[in-house]
Amino acid sequence: MTVRQLKLADFRNMTFTDWQPGELVNVICGQNAQGKTNLLEGLWLFTGGKSFRGSKDPELVRIGAERARLQCTFDAENRTQTAEIHIEKRRKAILNGVPVSSPSRLTGLFGGVVFSPDHLMMVKGSPEGRRRFLDAALCQVKPRYMSVYTDYVHILQQRNALLKDWFRYPDDDQLAAWNARMSAAAAEVVVARRDQVARMSGYAEEFYAGLSSGRESFSMAYEPEKGYDGKTKDEIAAMWLQAIEAARKADIGAGFSTVGPHREDLSVSVAELSARSFGSQGQQRSAVLALKMAEAAVLRDVTGERPVILLDDVMSELDETRQSYLMNHLEVWQVFITCCDPSTLTRLTDGRIFRMENGNLAEG
Numbered sequence: 001m002t003v004r005q006l007k008l009a010d011f012r013n014m015t016f017t018d019w020q021p022g023e024l025v026n027v028i029c030g031q032n033a034q035g036k037t038n039l040l041e042g043l044w045l046f047t048g049g050k051s052f053r054g055s056k057d058p059e060l061v062r063i064g065a066e067r068a069r070l071q072c073t074f075d076a077e078n079r080t081q082t083a084e085i086h087i088e089k090r091r092k093a094i095l096n097g098v099p100v101s102s103p104s105r106l107t108g109l110f111g112g113v114v115f116s117p118d119h120l121m122m123v124k125g126s127p128e129g130r131r132r133f134l135d136a137a138l139c140q141v142k143p144r145y146m147s148v149y150t151d152y153v154h155i156l157q158q159r160n161a162l163l164k165d166w167f168r169y170p171d172d173d174q175l176a177a178w179n180a181r182m183s184a185a186a187a188e189v190v191v192a193r194r195d196q197v198a199r200m201s202g203y204a205e206e207f208y209a210g211l212s213s214g215r216e217s218f219s220m221a222y223e224p225e226k227g228y229d230g231k232t233k234d235e236i237a238a239m240w241l242q243a244i245e246a247a248r249k250a251d252i253g254a255g256f257s258t259v260g261p262h263r264e265d266l267s268v269s270v271a272e273l274s275a276r277s278f279g280s281q282g283q284q285r286s287a288v289l290a291l292k293m294a295e296a297a298v299l300r301d302v303t304g305e306r307p308v309i310l311l312d313d314v315m316s317e318l319d320e321t322r323q324s325y326l327m328n329h330l331e332v333w334q335v336f337i338t339c340c341d342p343s344t345l346t347r348l349t350d351g352r353i354f355r356m357e358n359g360n361l362a363e364g
């Protein structure tokens, strides 16, 4: 898909912006706090997701204005479509002139992948961030995954409630029932995550190799030591039932479920070492980028449309070769890259340059 036009009114620090980006690489340059990230955030909202900065909707409305209005015209599914988002107290969406029940209905139609410096935590931080990355990617690729995942979380919460009160209300029958339901739901989650990692890993390796000019290898794996490869969903459910029953004593002692896919991890390695423990800043950044570009490639394979790629402040800590690769070798994608340092632009061979100043966007 291709974004043709984006109009933002009273969104963040922009009073009014009417932008026609280029089909391929778009670089948005400007000093700090001018509105570059705001612009990407505005585009991102059309994926139907929440702000990638974790902001609440009212914060998106320009201070002093009553509501924000966003309109995006894009080509997807062989036709030109227009989506609108209005943010007042709540967020509303309109697709091709017709109000939709919820902005999340845009998910699956408008595809996007975003890199923000906060996402470095995906590699640097705890397993939770990596699970969240996989789960969020799966929600775009397979909208049904959302309910698979929420079912699991729901079961987990109920089982935890039982464990928490165990000494007052022990109930073995109920625990056995939750064990069975939890292992079935766990298998659904695990199979989806395992398959997503399998779809992604070739792309991530290839991208990382390009970015590092073949100097470093990259690999990712979903908990290989558990040995999910080649197993059916039923076999995995049986494995989990066994593991959950074996954890009975620990779970009762802890008052919560000590094992399950909510404790698993995605391992990410660069040059055969854990990127989390041994990676340099540049390697960690490159690894997150590889994961994101792989997410985009899988989304394209599954939906048949290329998502837009939003890269916010990606250039710092990357050496010249990596910067140049990012700006010049993502040809097939419509990319939006923000940067502060004008010297970065000298590495751009083909693409459009925009400048953001105090919420005003201009080409050149």
Ligand SMILES: Nc1ncnc2c1ncn2[C@@H]1O[C@H](COP(=O)(O)OP(=O)(O)O)[C@@H](O)[C@H]1O
Pocket: 011, 012, 013, 014, 030, 031, 032, 033, 034, 035, 036, 037, 038, 039, 059, 060, 061, 062, 063, 356
């Ligand atoms: N709701 C809002 N209304 C007005 N200004 C806002 C709003 N939200 C953020 N801003 C302003 O936007 C600027 C930050 O924009 P941002 O896109 O993060 O900058 P950068 O160009 O560094 O990426 C800050 O000056 C901030 O005060």
Ligand SMILES: [Mg+2]
Pocket: 033, 036, 037, 038, 312, 313
């Ligand atoms: Mg910014």
